[in-house]
Amino acid sequence: MKTKVCIIGAGPGGATAALQLAQLGIECIVVDKAVFPRDKVCGDGLSGKVLTLLERIDKGIGQRLQQAMFKMDSWGVTFVAPNRIGMDIPYRLNYQQDMSNPRGFVCKRIDFDNFLVDEIKRRSEIRLFEGVSIDKYELQPDGYLLSSKDGSFQVKADIVIVANGAHSGFTKDVAGIKMEPEHYVAGIRAYYKGITGLHTDAFIELHFLKNMLPGYLWIFPLPNGEANVGVGMLSNSARNKKVNLKQLMLDTLATDPVMKERFANAELVGTIDGYGLPLGSKKRKLHGERYMLVGDAGYLIDPFTGEGIGNALYSGRFAAQQAAAAIAANDYSDKFFEAYDNDVYRILGPELQVSTKLQKLIKYPWLFNLLMKMGSRNKQLKDLMSCMFHEVDLRKKLGKPMFYVKLLFNR
Ligand SMILES: Cc1cc2nc3c(=O)[nH]c(=O)nc-3n(C[C@H](O)[C@H](O)[C@H](O)COP(=O)(O)OP(=O)(O)OC[C@H]3O[C@@H](n4cnc5c(N)ncnc54)[C@H](O)[C@@H]3O)c2cc1C
Structure with a gap:
């Protein structure tokens, strides 16, 4: 042929x-x-792109x-910092005024x-x-x-x-x-049904829990009461720390004070599977x-x-x-x-390039904690983060030390 x-x-x-x-x-x-x-094997999250x-x-x-x-139409992201302070960031400001044209699924x-x-x-x-x-x-x-x-x-x-x-x-x-393990993430994915506390507008959730750093846990709501739940971690960190991602996720869902409540009546659908993420x-x-x-x-x-x-x-x-x-x-x-x-x-x-810088921020949980703490109190910062989904130039700010210095002094 x-x-x-x-x-x-x-x-x-x-x-x-x-x-x-x-x-x-x-x-x-x-x-x-x-x-x-x-x-x-995937988190199943589709962005506006x-x-x-x-x-x-x-x-x-x-x-x-x-x-x-x-x-499932999704309207934003909930970030949860290691100090457990969470912030809901919609993909679009005032999205409730027009929900006819969802961009994230x-x-x-x-x-x-x-x-x-x-x-x-x-x-x-x-x-x-x-x-x-x-x-x-x-x-x-x-x-x-x-x-x-x-x-x-x-x-x-x-x-x-x-x-x-x-x-x-x-x-x-x-x-x-x-x-190269420093440019590669190991990920696992499971499907659960019956998780409580999901966002009413199906915001996807990223939990940067202390015991998972520098990795994180995600919960992405799906139709029919199901959700995609998984964990991802840089391969070199997972290797150095000898982490078994599957065990880490199951232990976290069973023992973490917030997760154990939310997963109390949840049921695993199918198997937990893993795959690699080659990073740019x-x-x-x-x-x-x-x-x-x-x-x-x-x-x-x-x-x-x-x-x-x-x-x-x-x-x-x-x-x-x-x-x-x-x-x-x-x-x-x-x-x-x-x-x-x-x-x-x-x-x-x-x-x-911006995301490569942001990825490195996870190594400084205190900075992440601070950002969430301030964002949860400061509407301007929250709106700024919402705009960052669309504007790379704004996202670049997050990768610059001066951004944090200004934030600290403008509190
Ligand atoms: C745990 C995990 C969570 C993720 N979460 C997200 C997320 O929420 N959102 C997101 O955007 N991305 C996510 N990703 C990344 C996403 O899954 C990939 O970036 C995406 O699948 C890439 O698409 P692709 O077409 O390049 O490759 P693939 O989707 O992998 O498709 C490759 C195709 O090639 C075929 N194939 C393989 N070898 C051969 C061969 N030798 N001959 C012929 N055919 C072959 C396969 O059968 C397959 O159909 C995640 C990845 C993982 C592992």
Whole structure:
């Protein structure tokens, strides 16, 4: 089989790349080792970026997602500092005045990813192969030959968009990017039902509990009274402290004075599963001759929030646009694909840098405590933090020492 573009992986990054290519009138082949619907270990939190990007590709996709029944509209975040002072920060100020257009959602990845795969199945320009793992990649003078382990599936592509997630063999073997524990988070996820004390407007909760630092516990409300509950911690910290994340979470839910009340009648649904989060806290080369790395395969997860779906979508769209440019120019060189990295880091770079700084703040729990204490009393600071969801320039302030000095003296 021959194709101009082959996309490895039909997760959010790969599916978005395929949809954008189709929108540009370019045919492609998408190969995924799983058969959809399939699960993916995740917090299931979708930020405003997801809808914005899908709407940019095709307004209809955005509308269909807005109408979907499997998602829970979420209007903000509750941060809980190690001193247990919490602060509710809405994504939009005065959001109660207009609740017709939610931008944040929580939805199980089995549903969201299947939604995207259904979207790619609607497009005649995209051929999807499910249940096929690409394990061999050979660069030949006229393209990449991609094959399954036993060679029963083969495709020859002018361009490869690598979107096969955190454990991508291509990323490791061809791009030479190795997992570094200081730029990688270990995460576990569980589904519970019957948790009490959830926010009425489905705010997602991030708990920076003392016993979990520098990691945190999240509770993200889902439809039907369920919630996604999990813990994430930098891999080097988890390793150094010899932490068993699953045990840490179960012990915390059973013994922490607040959590034990809230989980008193809660029931675990299914199993507790783990997966890695490759962080964008370090800039990497995301391309080479005839290929581009997208989403987790390109280490693009936000190091502070753990958000990777939005960044997978953005990079997927940029990769599709760059593939179109390469086809038009008939240039598949390493140099030509440099423009892809430039696009990714121009748009995502500033917030990845700010989040890398914020991630380091967790090492100073007292600072975090102070911020929450002041924010809970000071409406201006709370509003400022709300605006930070949209404005990276404002978020930059959080990473600067002068911000805290000014706060202390303006109390
Ligand atoms: C515990 C945890 C919590 C998280 N919470 C959040 C959150 O709340 N919000 C958020 O935005 N992000 C979160 N993330 C990050 C998010 O899950 C990822 O950033 C996102 O899934 C990246 O999408 P992707 O398309 O790059 O990769 P994936 O979603 O991993 O998709 C990769 C696809 O490639 C396929 N594949 C793999 N290998 C092959 C192969 N050899 N051949 C063919 N196909 C292959 C897989 O089957 C899969 O379908 C979390 C991650 C973890 C681990």
